[in-house]
Amino acid sequence: MLLEIAHLTVRYEKAVLINDLNLYVDTGELVSLVGPNGAGKSTTLRAISGLVAWEREIKRRSAGSEIVLEGTVTFNGERIDQIPAHEIVQRGLVLCPERRRPFREMTVLENLLAGAYLQKDRQKCRETLDKVYDLFPLLRHRSHQIAGTLSGGEQQMLAIGRAFMSDPKLLCIDEPSTGLAPLIRQEVFEKISEISRLGITILLVEQEVSVIFKMASRNYVLSSGKILAQGTGQQLLADEVLRKTYLGL
Amino acid sequence: MNIIITGLITGSMLALLAISFSLIFGVARIVNIAHTAFYMVAAYCIFSLTGKFGLNPVAGMMIAVVVVTVLGLLAYKFLIDPIREHEAAVLIATIALAMIFQEAVMLIFTGDYRTVSALIEGYFIVTGVKVFYQQVLTFGVVLVILGILWVLLMKTKLGLAIRSTAEDREVANLMGMNDSRLAMITMGISVALAGFTGAVLAPLTVLSPYMWMEPLIMMMAVVVLGGLGSIKGSFVAAYILGFTEALVVFMIPKGAFLKGSVALSIMILVLLLRPEGLFGISFEEER
Ligand SMILES: Nc1ncnc2c1ncn2[C@@H]1O[C@H](COP(=O)(O)OP(=O)(O)OP(=O)(O)O)[C@@H](O)[C@H]1O
Ligand SMILES: [Mg+2]
Numbered sequence: 001m002l003l004e005i006a007h008l009t010v011r012y013e014k015a016v017l018i019n020d021l022n023l024y025v026d027t028g029e030l031v032s033l034v035g036p037n038g039a040g041k042s043t044t045l046r047a048i049s050g051l052v053a054w055e056r057e058i059k060r061r062s063a064g065s066e067i068v069l070e071g072t073v074t075f076n077g078e079r080i081d082q083i084p085a086h087e088i089v090q091r092g093l094v095l096c097p098e099r100r101r102p103f104r105e106m107t108v109l110e111n112l113l114a115g116a117y118l119q120k121d122r123q124k125c126r127e128t129l130d131k132v133y134d135l136f137p138l139l140r141h142r143s144h145q146i147a148g149t150l151s152g153g154e155q156q157m158l159a160i161g162r163a164f165m166s167d168p169k170l171l172c173i174d175e176p177s178t179g180l181a182p183l184i185r186q187e188v189f190e191k192i193s194e195i196s197r198l199g200i201t202i203l204l205v206e207q208e209v210s211v212i213f214k215m216a217s218r219n220y221v222l223s224s225g226k227i228l229a230q231g232t233g234q235q236l237l238a239d240e241v242l243r244k245t246y247l248g249l
Numbered sequence: 250m251n252i253i254i255t256g257l258i259t260g261s262m263l264a265l266l267a268i269s270f271s272l273i274f275g276v277a278r279i280v281n282i283a284h285t286a287f288y289m290v291a292a293y294c295i296f297s298l299t300g301k302f303g304l305n306p307v308a309g310m311m312i313a314v315v316v317v318t319v320l321g322l323l324a325y326k327f328l329i330d331p332i333r334e335h336e337a338a339v340l341i342a343t344i345a346l347a348m349i350f351q352e353a354v355m356l357i358f359t360g361d362y363r364t365v366s367a368l369i370e371g372y373f374i375v376t377g378v379k380v381f382y383q384q385v386l387t388f389g390v391v392l393v394i395l396g397i398l399w400v401l402l403m404k405t406k407l408g409l410a411i412r413s414t415a416e417d418r419e420v421a422n423l424m425g426m427n428d429s430r431l432a433m434i435t436m437g438i439s440v441a442l443a444g445f446t447g448a449v450l451a452p453l454t455v456l457s458p459y460m461w462m463e464p465l466i467m468m469m470a471v472v473v474l475g476g477l478g479s480i481k482g483s484f485v486a487a488y489i490l491g492f493t494e495a496l497v498v499f500m501i502p503k504g505a506f507l508k509g510s511v512a513l514s515i516m517i518l519v520l521l522l523r524p525e526g527l528f529g530i531s532f533e534e535e536r
Pocket of ligand 2: 175
């Protein structure tokens, strides 16, 4: 098992965002995490990548609302739930965040180099950059353009490319297709499949259930912070209630 | 000619102050009111090192910058860092810090006006106006420092991390950038630059325990005009204000006392007409 989440609970003040969640991802898999708006998908990804703990520290310092984070996250055989966010990347768990969030004032190339911040080896950095450029040729052509001026689809490619630069063993991608035109969505999904074929394990949060179920080896359905069901796309779609109520199909 | 020289020097000095002030604001959202108080401490350091201890002026400058940087880092570690996420508390704490510096200087050096001798004496005359070598030197050195700062920010890994953290601290963490450590480093750079400005300006100005207030207001006006957090904005706005100030002082008879009010008027006008400043980004996207 590359990633194992056990009994994860996240509370903001009284609100329970994640409730005793268990989930695992094996090496080489593409696993999806789906569910309605506000289910806690992003919170799950933020918890495993250390951002919830990071936010908790800030809230604690500013005497703001209290955040509770319980349970264990094991990555590559090591407990990472007590490790700060900036050290989790180093271990190969990389998050491509919701709403893409490129560094808008920096160039495409600078964004990509920021992704490779921890890469000390210049040669290796260049090689990874070439891989990203091969994967997303448009980024090569736009390398000196300011990221804020890219279209939504291009910004998504940049966000994925930037995450790729961090040399992920497990790449978590949060809603890459949201807000994009259908053709662009398709392209984004193709790129994700391509990255998966390169041997990188992927945990994907998405709304587009019909497409995702075909791509993923296993899927988790999340609602109100709880895992409702898991299985292959076929298994999940066979469940009438689940399909109608939670998957909107 | 006088206007140009004064404008250039005031502008460059303001640019250094405003950029270094913006830097730590951008990375850690710290509004450091004591910023120009560090500048004052540096000036007094030079005064006592060269005057009292008879040190070579260049060595005096170096030591002054180091002293101020260490002071800044200590203040950060023990005063600012524990309350860093409380913006109002940081504001109050840094005002207190500025007051402490002011009173300390008052105690040690008394309130008398002091001067620091020029690094190089003499002047040359251009179109009938005296240009002191010290003015040229100060201007040149400030430009060099601005250049070095630009290279540091735009061409190095540290600069990339500082800019990333300033733009999106959370995402920067996702790339492995430690925002606490970067805040500390940036504080060091920011205060060192304030100290440096004080050091190069000391020979051109009169030292007093209140000398931090006027540049503070001017610097704030620059930051507001240029747009909070925009380094390019600070740079352009600094020269605009530097020249405006020089114009007012030279064109209006006895205009020197108007200096502060010009800065304040510009600040109020900008806040009314274009709150995001010349190059500022609006804060809508922030969560
Ligand atoms: N900082 C916060 N403080 C309090 N509640 C929050 C916070 N962030 C998110 N929530 C709430 O937690 C719940 C889960 O949010 P989360 O963003 O994880 O959902 P999601 O499944 O990613 O939804 P979406 O599909 O809209 O992205 C939501 O009801 C949201 O309102
Ligand atoms: Mg979400």
